[in-house]
Amino acid sequence: MSHKTRIGLIGYGKTGKAVANVLSTDPRFELCWIARRTAASSPQTHPDTAIPIFGVDRQSFEILFARHPVDAVVDFSSQEAVHAYGEIVRKRKIILVSAISAYSKSDLAYVRNLGKHTRVMCSPNITLGINFLMTAANLLRKIAPFADVEILEQHFKEKPEISGTAIKIAEKLGLEDNQITSLRLGGIIGEHEVIFGFPHQTVRLVHSSIRREAFGTGAAFALSQLANCAIGFYTYEDLLLQTVNNDLPKPGFAGVGN
Numbered sequence: 001m002s003h004k005t006r007i008g009l010i011g012y013g014k015t016g017k018a019v020a021n022v023l024s025t026d027p028r029f030e031l032c033w034i035a036r037r038t039a040a041s042s043p044q045t046h047p048d049t050a051i052p053i054f055g056v057d058r059q060s061f062e063i064l065f066a067r068h069p070v071d072a073v074v075d076f077s078s079q080e081a082v083h084a085y086g087e088i089v090r091k092r093k094i095i096l097v098s099a100i101s102a103y104s105k106s107d108l109a110y111v112r113n114l115g116k117h118t119r120v121m122c123s124p125n126i127t128l129g130i131n132f133l134m135t136a137a138n139l140l141r142k143i144a145p146f147a148d149v150e151i152l153e154q155h156f157k158e159k160p161e162i163s164g165t166a167i168k169i170a171e172k173l174g175l176e177d178n179q180i181t182s183l184r185l186g187g188i189i190g191e192h193e194v195i196f197g198f199p200h201q202t203v204r205l206v207h208s209s210i211r212r213e214a215f216g217t218g219a220a221f222a223l224s225q226l227a228n229c230a231i232g233f234y235t236y237e238d239l240l241l242q243t244v245n246n247d248l249p250k251p252g253f254a255g256v257g258n
Contacts, residue, residue: 004030005095005223008070010085011077012036012053015099015212019076020046022216028224033068035061037077058084071095072226074219079103086114093118093231097222099126099215101164115233119226123236125165126218129207130192131236134169137194137205138237141173148197149173154183155190165192 007029009020016034024031024046034046034053044053054064065088072095075081079102089096098111101124114120123131141149153166166180169192190209195202218236225239 004028005072005227006070007031007223008065008068008073009034010073010075010081013076015215016076017046018212019074019216019219020051022213022220023074024049024051026220029220032070033064035064035077037081056084061085061088065092065094072097072223074223075100076215079107082107082111082114086110090114090117095223095226096120097126097219097226098122099124099219101125112233115231117231119229119231119234121222121226121234121236121239123222124168126222126236127207127209127214128218128221129214130165130209131218131240133192133194133205133207134172135237135240137169137196138172140196140203140205144196144198147203149175149179150195150197151175151180152183152193152195153180153191154185154188156187157184159184163190163192165190169194 005028007023009016009023009031012020012034016036020031020034023029031051034051035056036053037057038055045051046053056064061084065085069092073085073089074097076099079100082098082100088094095118096114098121100122103111103122108122111120111122125131141147151166151169153163155163162177162180162182166182167177170177170180173194189212192207194205196204222236222239225242226234229242
């Protein structure tokens with residue numbers, strides 16, 4: 001990319017604020033605006049920056065995109081939001097990075113359909129580490145389908161539901177919901193562990209979220225990869241495997257006599 005990618009961020013909760021911290025300091029991107037559901041009583045900007053924060057509703061998204069055009073949108077808001085801005089993204093062919101974990105089947109079908117007209121990446125957990133964990137766990141599951149597998153997820157006390165990431169891991173590995181154990185302890189941001197029980201050995205794949213800024217670095221990776229992709233719908237695993245295929249040396253067979 002010869003110029004900075006102009007970004008619009010939708011969602012300004014705890015995670016959205018952390019993502020804004022990362023994207024606003026990454027030299028590859030220009031964070032142009034932040035959109036939140038509730039309008040502020042007076043104009044606001046992201047702390048220590050001049051990035052404006054807009055209160056939006058379904059009708060005002062069109063005005064926002066027209067007045068402040070962007071090349072990509074990063075969504076950390078809610079499952080309903082995509083229906084408010086989705087057709088704008090489609091029409092303007094704006095890159096979409098969605099980090100929504102609670103999409104219904106119909107929501108996800110709509111997001112997939114957007115991928116027919118622009119570049120879309122959707123993942124319930126957008127950290128690099130957890131997506132590497134899922135890719136590695138899936139590989140080990142294929143190598144050793146006979147192993148016992150359990151998932152342990154730990155989060156802060158206030159999180160009531162089972163982790164969407166843990167459910168996604170279970171689906172990926174062909175596991176049932178009863179193979180997920182949930183713990184709610186203190187102020188843990190998030191930890192996921194996949195445990196493989198083999199005869200005579202155990203393999204544990206663990207990912208811990210230390211700060212919410214990890215979601216920002218994950219979004220930055222997705223944006224940088226999508227910039228080089230064709231129009232389509234992608235998962236985070238697709239982008240990781242694309243990076244491996246493009247950047248790592250191709251394996252060869254060093255047999256006897258070579």
